[in-house]
Amino acid sequence: MSNLLTTADEILASARILIMSGGYNGFSYADIAGIVGIRKASIHHHFPSKVDLVRTLVQRYREEGEAGVAALEQNVQDPLELLKIYAGYWxxxxxxxxxxxxxxxxxxxxxxxxxxxxxxxxxxxxxxxxTWLTSVMERGSQQGALRLSSEPRVEAEAFMASVHGAMLSARAYGAPEMFAAILAPTLERLSPAVVQ
Amino acid sequence: MSNLLTTADEILASARILIMSGGYNGFSYADIAGIVGIRKASIHHHFPSKVDLVRTLVQRYREEGEAGVAALEQNVQDPLELLKIYAGYWxxxxxxxxxxxxxxxxxxxxxxxxxxxxxxxxxxxxxxxxTWLTSVMERGSQQGALRLSSEPRVEAEAFMASVHGAMLSARAYGAPEMFAAILAPTLERLSPAVVQ
DNA sequence: TGTTGTCTACCTTCTAGTAGGGATGCTGTC
DNA sequence: GACAGCATCCCTACTAGAAGGTAGACAACA
Structure with a gap:
């Protein structure tokens, strides 16, 4: 363990990059082996099958997300700010x-x-x-920190859909700034302070 | 040509279904052969390579879309109605x-x-x-048929992103009705008539 | 007679996955 | 401290099957 990361972590990190590029069927153990610098067979020692690897990856991904959100909630209370940070992260x-x-x-x-x-x-x-976004929407609505035009759950789903769709567009156009451009009016609309 | 569709059309139709399920790397010539009922090699006669096949598929897909939009525009003038039909189609x-x-x-x-x-x-x-959605937004804004909160181009991109993101969510939850639920508030917001 | 469409048979390369060997290092026991 | 035993980790070498693609024969048809 001369490295900061274990081999298993390096494998997961490589798989993450490869999946972000081409999805589940878009990468192979050989690709990972090339990046990490070990042989294909060694990957099977850490993750017996491709399913094991990707399942673990997604599971950790969610756990990291949960931890990140928990940490964020401790530092930031304002619901609108939380949404902005979430969008800003992406x-x-x-x-x-x-x-x-x-x-x-x-x-x-x-x-x-x-x-x-x-x-x-x-x-x-x-x-x-x-679930998290819904809770943010609920709090925002109760506190008057967010201006919702429908139920918190629906508003949360719509927000998440905007984020995902904007990612797609940014990728399609090869224009990263498109993401923020699409999200800006959505966040604006949720802001309470603006008087028309 | 006993069938209504040519073999090439059947191949394209099968490829479409398969891509909608698993993307570019998620299907093979063998899959198509199985569906259409011919041998792998016969597919190569119509589409020499997988790239040819998918490029043709996407090209036709766009052409069909363009024709569909042109036909739609002849029957429907109201911009809000056009957006509703677009969302409703999906x-x-x-x-x-x-x-x-x-x-x-x-x-x-x-x-x-x-x-x-x-x-x-x-x-x-x-x-x-x-481009199409932007033109709809522009017309809607000029005619007062749509209530935009930002520039037509941005509004168009945001709308498209919502549609794509909503598709993703509907798929993720295995809940088709989620699509309409997410789009409803978006369409509502664009409607001009509502007086708060 | 040439064109079109399909077939069988084959090729090369890549796929996930396995078997088993060799090195390293930790741990309990004398 | 020495040593046996064991787990960890990575390796070479391999498998079976699937991938995209090719060559060439055959039939139908215009």
Whole structure:
């Protein structure tokens, strides 16, 4: 363990990058082996099958997301600010490396052809984000910090859909700034202070 | 030609269904052969390579879309109605077969790993939809038939992103009705008549 | 007679996955 | 401290099957 990351972590990180680029069927153990610098067979030692690998990846992805949200909630109370930070996180990811894309958004588009174990984890991720955003919308509505035009749950789903769709557009146009441009009016609309 | 469809058309139709399920890397010539009822080699007679096949598919997809929009514009003038029909088209697609998904939205998520020829066609599709929606937004704004909160182009991109994101969510939850539920407030917001 | 469409048979390369060997290092026991 | 035993990790070498693609024969047809 001379490195900061274990081999298993390096494998997961490589798989994440590869999935963000081409989805579940868009990468192979050989690709990972090339990046990490070990042999294909060694990957099977850490993750017996591809399903194991991707299931673990998505599971950790959700756990990291849950931890990140928990930490965020401790520092930031304002619901509108939380939504802006959430959108800003993705804006930054997309602009930095131009490639990044929410692993789960990408996998969700392949859902019908995904191994069941992986599909279940992807659905769990969607439920997690949806639940969190709904709670933010509810608080915002109660506190008057957000101006909702429909029920919190629907507003949360619409917001998440905007984020995912904007990612897609940014990728399609090869224009990272498109993400922020699409999200801006959505956030504006949710802001309470503006008097028309 | 005993059938209504030529073999080439059947191949394209099968490829479409398969791509809607698992994307570019999620299907093979063997899959198509199985559906159409011919041998792998026969597919190569119609489409020498997989790239040829998918490029043709996406190109036709856009042409059909352009023709559909042109026909629609002749029958419907009201911009809000056009947006509702556009959203309704996808809502119906998703609810009918539960699997359908805009081929180009799905391919866009795989963009970085797509063959360049296919990627170019996918981008062309996004430009087409964006251009059309922008023109609808512009007209709607001028006529007072739509209430925009930002520039027509941005509003068009945001609308398209909502549609794509809503497709993703509907797929992730396995709940087709989620699509309409997400789009409803978006359409409501664009409606001019409502007086708060 | 040439064109079109399909077939069988084959090729190469890539796929996930397996078997088993060799090195390293930790741990309990004398 | 020495050593046996064991787990960890990575390796080479391999498999079976699937991938996209090719060559060439055959039949139907205009």
């Amino acid at each position: 804006a930054q990811c997309i602009e930095d490396a131009s490639r990044p894309f929410c692993v789960c958004a990408l996998l969700a588009s392949e859902l019908p052809s995904l191994p069941p174990e992986v599909a279940a984890e992807v659905r769990a991720f969607f439920r997690f984000v949806s | 809502a119906q697609c998703i609810e009918d077969a539960s699997r359908p998904f805009c081929v180009c939205a799905l391919l866009a998520s795989e963009l970085p790993s797509l063959p360049p020829e296919v990627a170019a066609e996918v981008r062309a599709f996004f430009r087409f939809v964006s």
